[in-house]
Amino acid sequence: MLLAPVIWILTAIIAYFFAAKTWWFPPPINAHGIAYDQQFMRTLIVTGVIFVLAQCALGWVIFRFRDRGRPASHNHGNDRLETVWTSATALLFLGLVLTGTKIWANVHFDQPPADAIPIEVLGKQFAWSFRYPGPDGKFGHTDLKFVNDSAANPFGLDDKDPAGKDDIVSASLKIPAGKPIKLIMHSRDVIHNFFVRELRMKQDIVPGMEIPLSFQADTVGVYEVPCSELCGLGHFQMRTTMQVMSPADFEQWKIEKAQK
Amino acid sequence: MGMSGSITHDIIQGPPRPPVEGGWEGGGGGGFEGRGAFRRASFTGLFVMLAASTMLFAAFTSAMVVRRGLSDDWASMAKPPILLLNTAILLASSLALDLARRALKSRNRARFNGWWTAGTTLGLLFLCGQALAWSQLNAAGVFISSNPSSSFFYVLTFAHAIHLLGGVTALLYVDVQAWRLRLGPAKRTVIDISAIFWHFLDGLWLYLMVLFYVWG
Amino acid sequence: MSAPTHLAHQAPQGFIRKYVFSLDHKVIGIQYYFLGLFSVFLGISLSLLMRFHMVNPEAKVSWFAHLWPTSAAGGMMSPELYLSLMTMHGTIMVFFVLTTVPQSGFGNYFLPLQIGAEDMAFPVLNMLSFWTTFLALVVMVSAFFVQGGAPLSGWTAYPPLSAAGRITGPGQGMGQTLWIASIAIFCGASLMGAINFIATTVDLRCKGMRLMRMPLTCWTWLVTAILALLGFAVLLAAGLLLILDRTVGTSFFIPGGLMISDQIIANHKGGSPLLWQHLFWFFGHPEVYIAILPGMGVTSHLLATFARKPVFGYKAMVYAILSLGFLGFLVWGHHMFMSGMNPYSAMAFSVLTMAIGVPSAIKTFNWIGTLWGGQIHFTAAMMFALGFVSLFVTGGLSGIFLGQPALDLYFHDTYFVVGHFHMIMGVAAIFGMFAGTFYWFPKMFGKMMNETLGKIHFFATFIGVYCIFMPMHFVGIAGTPRRYSDFSNVEYLAPLMPVQRFMTHAAYFTAAVQILFLINLFWSLWKGPKAPMNPWNSTSLEWTVPSPPPFDNFAGVHPVVNHGPYEFSVPGAPTDFIMQTDPPSVTSES
Known part of the structure; x- marks a missing residue:
């Protein structure tokens, strides 16, 4: 009762x-x-x-x-x-x-438009890296044997490949507002997950697979990206940010980044 | 027997016998007809077990198909020719067991014992043949980790061999009990069950062979 | 030859054969129950440690350092220890509690009794399956004590984290290997159990016990056994492949081009991590129904018994159980919407997932229909059955969000999921077990439990679990990722810490009141008043024999069934219940 x-x-x-x-x-x-x-x-x-x-x-x-001393009714159900x-x-x-x-x-299902900005995403225990193709619009060749995290080369860029000379590597994601973005996602070790609350989007990044994710963000701001697939003991620390900038700021950022 | 029981004990003696003389007559959904019920339950148990084995091999097969379709590193391994001989031996053993059961139906104990022993021996021979096939592969440098093709070959044949080891144990048990006159025309549940299980393994082997030669 | 006397079915003499290596389904059922009871308290303890760490990540507790000298050095729990606790909590709860108690515990004890059989079909196999389960538990717990400790890859053990070995983290060495071994052993045990349950139900029903006269509990045990049979066979296959990847260097699940801890993994290539997920969830989703179906059966049985009314729509309930079992095998992909699998197949899985909501809804409607017009007696057992209905509704409805791939884009791997499955698969199933305990304890042990204590325990637990698991939905909506040992690294999680602290305190409270249950259980075992043959005026066969039943259940007199299982308050009948074995003349209805 x-x-x-x-x-x-x-x-x-x-x-x-x-x-x-x-x-x-x-x-x-x-x-x-x-x-x-x-x-x-x-x-x-x-x-x-x-x-x-x-x-x-x-x-x-x-x-x-509740039991008030009155007997229960007897029926076996009602098909209708x-x-x-x-x-x-x-x-x-x-x-x-x-x-x-x-x-x-x-x-x-929708293919991203041809002018979508390609950005390569790399997940590894327990950090994120992002790569932009630079002014030539081409990603340079990479190989695991060139990987050197402490020298800011998590992708393993081959410095002999001219296409890679202008590639921009960043530890956080910067994108221009109002422009279609195409992420090409890789993992170097175990499964990770790219998640931005404000985008209402989430995608596993599976080693051995190249996983695309395309979207567009319209509001300028900084948004957090917490890894959302268990990837080991540092899972809770695997965090970066996605900064949505005005297109002008984004261009400025790219130029500054390329000069370094 | 009591605690010395085993799984075969269940299969032979089945579920409890009726406590009252004359048994529990006719059932509602099935009911209890003394020995009939435990024979039925043993068959049900067998077929349920076969369903589980089928699922196990179905899982391996689907893993194989997926793994083969996904990757570019699949290199079909060379099959040792002895596999064909083994296949013939296994088929012959099944045939012998079937002839044994026919003899049993015509209540010819001696012929039953003969054929059953032949079938059991062929079964053991198959296991030896498989061991030979693996060692030939090993000698040729084809190991379980060499290639996904060989990985699946070893996994599937090994899982089959484990099943077969169980089957051969049952066959041997029946053989010994039949020679000791503990099993026979009037008490044949365990005989039927071992034979059906063996035929299943036979069919499973043929399936695996097709799988290896077509997709492996 | 002379027919061998059935020694297995004479009451055994001596402690070992009577209580340890017993062939009696009733003893084996009780063994499973206590194995589950040990496991559930172990699992609860692990969850309390997790809840403590989540809200006090920096705290130093001296006895942690004694328990885990390396992973809690100085008394501060490390992130890897947290993940080990989480993995073991999930594994122990899912396999050794939710799979073990409702099916192998109560099912073993009561299936033969309810269908009028003297024992399970294969008593030796039954004993073997219990001891194999026991071995699996020992192997599982031993993972805590090996170098590196227990694995940290969660109960789902996704490769490559679970496959690439120690290099991926502490606990991923020996601990993970033992984990897989334990699961493989458990698969073997479950397969043996399933064979027994199915053969027993199909062939050992007594005279008159047609399928459609079986209590709904028996239906759920049967369907659960079929699910276990098909599901555990696949998990066994997956586990074997995973262990080969770890030990002999195959590449079923490990792709090429990996670099872990700055080392290039050269000896693996081409494997597919998604392959594991498909195999795992092909088992994993039916596993959810393995956990919950018997609880549904007990709830249906108890609602009818204590409302003194027939089950509303018995046939519809049977069909709902069957379709839950069938559809349960077609929806595994809804665990993988975000996994990178083909997005078109996500659509198909999602439609099938919504379809599974239909039989679940039928059950809920029929439970309320059963209560409607009843004469409800609020026993402790009934309270837990009613609590089950409430939790089932709450936990089921959050599934409607998760079953849509579009909404799962946000909710996948957030606390919303954690809240959802704890509600429906965790606590709802556990309420089914509590209900079963209060209802069947008199039959199992010949003693009555204390009703007042039982009701206090019920209310505290009912409110407690809502306080733990409902807020999880809210922090999930706010975006809290699951399997985080510490929330301080993500800024937006800081304002949610008060909610996390609330849940932790609710967990302490709820765990503490479980002591009332233990006191009730053991006190009643020792000092409880003697139970009559049929204390609840129930109709099913187990209540026609003494409490506890004799060794061969029906003491040689085999029952004949003349009535359906839920003939309550039949007009014109002398009492408000007709036992299934009552003579047909009691009523014109059958």
């Missing part, structure tokens, strides 16, 4: 925190993020209504049908009711998947 109010109170508290958004997403910084938040809210409303109804109903039957709620849930859940399809398709 006491269980009924306990369930109701817990339900109310949980519903309150979802409604108040006390601990919540940071604001999105692109169109995908806005679409993502809409899909999240749609799902939250559907599941939230089911959650509140189901918990309240559970509390209600516990309260209403069964069919109705089965098809209703099926439609509701399927509908939710379908409404989210476009968001997934935009991230994974």
Whole structure:
């Protein structure tokens, strides 16, 4: 009996925190993020209504049908009711998947435009590196045998390859606002994961695979990139930032970086 | 027997016999008909076990297909010719076991014992042949880590051999018990089960051979 | 030849054969139960250490240094120790608690009783599977004591972290090898158990026990056994391949071109880390249902018993169990949306995942339908069954977010996931075990448990688990990545620390109240009032025999079943329950 109010109170508290958004997403910084938040809210409303109804109903039957000396009714079920709620849930859940399809398709099926800025991402235990092709637009040849982390060559750039002379290597990600970006992601050792909350995007980086991820960020700012796939004892320290700059600042940064 | 029991003990003696004389008549879903129930349960257990083995090899196979499709380092290994001889031996052993069971049906104990012993011997011979195949590969410098093709060859043939070791143990057990007249036409569950398991291993081997020669 | 007397089924004499290497399914069930009880308290202890470290990463505790001289040197827990605790917590809970207690513990004890069999089909195999499980646990725990300590790659053991050896971190040497060995041994044990469960259910039902007259518990044990059979065989294959990658230098899962700790890995090339994930989750997702299905069975059984009503839609429940089992094998890819697998297959996996929400919803509706119009008796067992329903709803609905690849783009590997699976697979399943314990304890030990203590324990635990796991969803929404030993390196996590501290305190509280359960269990075992044959006025067969049942269950008189399992409050019947073995004339319905 006491269980009924306990369930109701817990339900109310949980519903309150979802409604108040006390601990919540940071604001999105692109169109995908806005679409993502809409899909999240749609799902939250559907599941939230089911959650509140189901918990309240559970509390209600516990309260209403507690043993008061009256014998229980005898029935084995109701096929019509069964069919109705089965098809209703099926439609509701399927509908939710379908409404989210476009968001997934935009991230994974659409080819990035030809002028997207390519940036190579390297994950290793427990640091991030980013490489820009430089003014020639070409990435230089790399080989593991040239890798030297302490000499700022995590990619293993071959200094004999002229295409690599102007490559820019950075420990944090800098991108221009409003421009399509194409990340080409590699791992040198174990699986890592590139995650930026504000982008509403996440992607595993699997050694032995080249994994693309394309997006665009519109709001200038600095955003954190915490590794989001267990990669070993320093997993919690594997953090960098993504700085979204105005296009002019970005060009300036590239020039400064190239001079070093 | 008590604690000296083993898995074969289960297969032979099966689940508990009915406590009352005459057994538990007819069942609802299945019910208990004394010996009939434990024979049925033993067969169910066998087929369930075969399902598990099938899943194990299906997992290895799908790993092989995926691994082969993903990489550019697959170099098909040369198969030692003795494999073909082994295949013939295994097929012959299955045939011998089947002839043995036919003899059992016609209640000819001596012929049953003869064929069953022949089948068991051929089974042991197959294991020796496999050991020979592995050592030939080793001598030719084809090790488990040489190439994904050889890795899968060793894994699959070894997993098959482990199964076969179990099978041969069952065959030997039946053989000894049959010579001691402990098993026979009236008590043949363990005989049938060992034979079916053996046929399964036979089919599995043929499947593996196709797999190696076509995709390996 | 003379028929051999069935010595295995005469009551054994002597302590060893009676209680250690017993062939009796009831003793084996109890052995599994206590193995699980040990494991659950070990798992809880590990989680408390983790929760402590997360909110006090710099704290120095002198006895840590005694326990772990290297990985907690000076008393400060190292990140690798945290990850070892996390790996072992997950592994022990999933394999040695959630897989072991509901199925092998209660299932072993009550499946033969509920279907009217004298024992499991293969008693020796049954004993072997318990002792193999025991061996697996010993090997698993021993990983703590080898050089480098326990592995830190999580219960999912993704390669290359789990495959490349000690070079990837402490614990990835001997510890990881022992971990895989233990899992392989556990697979063997589970396969043996599954063979027994299936053969017993299919062939040893007593007269009149048609499939559709089996209690729902038996249905869940049967389907769970099928899942275990197919799933553990695949995990065994995966484990063998992983161990070969580690020991003999094959490259199933290790790709080429790796450089770990400044060393070029030259002897591996071409392997696929995703291959492991596919094999692992092909087992791993059914494993979720292995953990939860028996809890669903117990809940259905108890709701009917204590609401004094037949299960609402028994057939629909059976079909729901079957379709959960079937669909459970088709949705493994939803664990891999972010893994780099083909994004088109993610769409297919996602539709199938939503489809699995349907039978889950059927179950929930039917549970509420069962309670509706009932006469609910609030025993401690019933409280836990009701708690199960509430937790199942909460944990199930967060799955609707995670099952959509679009939303998983953010939630994958955040605390939202941790909250989700702890709710549904962790605590809901454990509530099923508590419910089973309070319900069946009288039958198993012939003593009653203390109801008042049981209810206090229930309320404290129920509120406690909501306080631990609900906030995880919120910190997940705020973007907290899981498997972080320390949150101080990421700036946006700092404002969430009060929530983390709240969860840690809730965990301390909830763990502490479990002592009430232990007191109740052991006190009742020793001093509990004697249990009658059928204390709850239940209908199933285990309540037709004394508490505890005699060695051969039905003392030579074999039961004949005339009724369905949930004939409660039948109009015109003399009592509000009709035992399955009551003569057919009690009611016109069957």
